[in-house]
Amino acid sequence: MQKQSPVDRQQAGSASRLGGSSRAVQPDAADKDKAAKPEVQAARPKNAVKAPGSVPVAAPAPEQIITSLKVMATGYTAGYESTGKTAKHPEYGITYSGVKVRRDKNAVSTIAADPKVLPLGSILYIPGYGYGIVADTGSAIKGRKIDLYFSTTKQVYKEWGKKSVVVQVIKRGDGKCTESMLKSLGHAIQTYNAVPQYLLEEAI
Secondary structure, three states: EEEEEOHHOOOOOOOOHHHOOOOOOOHHHHHHHHHHHHHHHHOOOOOOOOOOOOOOOOOHHHHHOEEEEEEEEEEOOOOOHHOOOOOOOOOOOOOOOEOOOOOEEEEEEEEEEEOOOOOOEEEEEEOOEEEEEEEEEOOOOOOEEEEEOOHHHHHHHHHHHOOOEEEEEEEEOOOOOOHHHHHHHHHHHHHHHOOOOHHHHHOO
């Protein structure tokens, strides 16, 4: 899927207005005191929604990290603004690897990278985004750049924007990404809340 990030189409200086909203807001001292009261905690539903932009999955263990890489990360969608394709196009939402794009904070999301830097199938942990697997490429994604998939342009701007981030590479891909790999990886992350070591040692 050849694409240009909607963020890259913005004028210089816009990124600072768009990025940074994925960070969870820390409560002040007064809020902490309120949260400590039993009656307040009892009033909260058990399945309370997490703060916007929070990532529920755990970061990889230090021994799982092959390397850390500082990259410029942008966001993209399957829509016309990123790919030039509409929902009626037969290849709408289909990545370069052939899998369908997906965004799942609780499992794994598809991302784009330069295959010379991060081959298809590489698994990364992106702080503030979660686990991503390289399933796509892009004409504007060269060198130390990655493009993170979001369902809508609004989410790209609200949850990410454009920012420099240090990602952790926990598995280097072999040049392919399949639906079977995504399913296996997603199920494992949902089960263990992280990527189990055995999965990194297997050819998923």
